[in-house]
Amino acid sequence: MDDQAPKPLESTCIMLSKAFPAGIGDEEYYPLLALLYEHMTDRNLAEVIVLVAGKDRSVALNDVHRSVTTNRPGKEEVDLVKEKITPFGYETWLNEE
Numbered sequence: 001m002d003d004q005a006p007k008p009l010e011s012t013c014i015m016l017s018k019a020f021p022a023g024i025g026d027e028e029y030y031p032l033l034a035l036l037y038e039h040m041t042d043r044n045l046a047e048v049i050v051l052v053a054g055k056d057r058s059v060a061l062n063d064v065h066r067s068v069t070t071n072r073p074g075k076e077e078v079d080l081v082k083e084k085i086t087p088f089g090y091e092t093w094l095n096e097e
Contacts, residue, residue, distance in 0.1 A: 004051060005048075005051050006047070008044070009044060009047060009048055009051070011089070011093055011096060012036070012040070012048050012093065013048055013051050013052055014089075015085060015088045015089045015090065015093055016032075016048065016052045016085070016088075017052060018088040018089075019084055019085040019087075019088040020052070020084075023053065024052070024053050027077075028080075028081050028084070029053075029063070030063070030066070030067045030071045030072075030073045030077075031067075031073040031077040031078045031080065031081040032081045032085075033045065033049070033063060033064055033066075033067035033068075034067040034068060034072060034073050034078050035078050035081055035082055035085075036048070037064065037067060037068055039094065042061060042064050042065065043061065045060075045064050046060040046061040046063075046064050047060075049063065049064070
C-alpha cells in the first residue's frame with residue numbers, strides 16, 4: 001500500500017495506516033475526510049482513501065465532497081479523529097511542505 005503511494009502522498013498514507021491499522025471505521029470515515037479536506041486537494045485526498053481504504057476512485061472523490069456537504073460531521077467527531085491520528089504524526093504532517 002504505502003509503496004504504491006506517490007511521493008507527495010506517502011506521509012499521509014503512512015500516518016493513516018498507523019492510526020487505523022484495522023481500517024477506517026464507518027464512524028471515523030467522514031470525520032477523517034472533513035479533517036484532512038482543509039489541508040489537501042480533493043483529488044489527492046481521494047487518492048489517499050483509495051490507497052489506504054481500498055475504495056474506488058470515483059466513490060472516494062464523491063465521499064470527499066460529501067464530507068463537507070451532505071455528510072458533514074460535527075466538530076466533536078472531527079476532534080475525536082484528530083486525537084486518534086495526532087500520536088502518529090498529524091502535527092508534523094501539517095507542517096510538511
